[in-house]
Amino acid sequence: MKLDLLAIAAHPDDVELTCGGTLLKMARRGYKTGILDLTAGEMGTRGTPETRAKEAAKAAKLLSVAWRGTLGVPDSDVQPSRQHKLRMAAVIRELRPKTVILPYWEARHPDHYHASTLGYEGCFLAGLKQLPVEGQPYRPFKILYSTSYATVRPSFVVDITKEFEPRRRAILAFASQFRPPKGQRSKVHLAIDRLEEEMNQLARHYGQMIGVKYGEPFLTKELLQVEDVVEMAVRSI
Numbered sequence: 473m474k475l476d477l478l479a480i481a482a483h484p485d486d487v488e489l490t491c492g493g494t495l496l497k498m499a500r501r502g503y504k505t506g507i508l509d510l511t512a513g514e515m516g517t518r519g520t521p522e523t524r525a526k527e528a529a530k531a532a533k534l535l536s537v538a539w540r541g542t543l544g545v546p547d548s549d550v551q552p553s554r555q556h557k558l559r560m561a562a563v564i565r566e567l568r569p570k571t572v573i574l575p576y577w578e579a580r581h582p583d584h585y586h587a588s589t590l591g592y593e594g595c596f597l598a599g600l601k602q603l604p605v606e607g608q609p610y611r612p613f614k615i616l617y618s619t620s621y622a623t624v625r626p627s628f629v630v631d632i633t634k635e636f637e638p639r640r641r642a643i644l645a646f647a648s649q650f651r652p653p654k655g656q657r658s659k660v661h662l663a664i665d666r667l668e669e670e671m672n673q674l675a676r677h678y679g680q681m682i683g684v685k686y687g688e689p690f691l692t693k694e695l696l697q698v699e700d701v702v703e704m705a706v707r708s709i
């Protein structure tokens with residue numbers, strides 16, 4: 473399958489939380505989108521890997537993604553090792569995404585910053601002719617870093633106002649991590665409230681930066697090229 477846009481992240485639900493709205497918006501534009509989870513999220517304190525897989529499939533449907541897969545890296549041990557990079561390169565050659573979204577390269581959780589490096593190096597290696605993996609050499613054209621949870625100024629923000637509600641439902645599809653099993657009352661009720669509050673605040677914060685209700689931020693290492701300075705978005709005064 474050939475994809476236009478592929479989002480790569482460490483754990484199932486990371487993509488939903490950081491760039492789910494953008495994925496849905498691009499799918500609505502007719503682009504073929506995908507999600508590559510590096511791990512199956514098996515270190516999560518609640519919910520089994522089977523439940524996690526079901527939740528991931530439900531969320532993918534809500535975001536209209538055409539492809540979702542897992543690289544099979546152990547949760548809490550995401551490393552940019554040769555073995556993982558080769559596996560990543562094989563997936564890139566198979567899906568041939570034009571644009572790739574990676575987590576920002578600095579984070580508290582080692583899985584998140586390692587996911588960024590593993591993703592970048594996997595994309596790079598995929599273009600090497602002599603690489604000992606199947607498929608034709610291929611490199612994505614563009615790499616975007618998702619900065620929702622990073623304290624850096626993004627290069628641009630995508631307006632996800634129309635995608636906010638389905639994105640919210642996709643995030644909440646991962647209910648087993650946030651809700652206690654039926655009949656058990658516990659503190660984790662708070663976790664879901666806090667999560668909702670935090671995701672609303674973040675999306676509002678980035679939306680405000682471009683004068684819309686909800687937004688998702690991204691950073692590119694390259695400068696953005698502008699063709700028409702008269703038709704630029706975002707009011708200055």
Ligand SMILES: [Zn+2]
Pocket residue numbers: 482483486581584
């Ligand atoms: Zn994560």
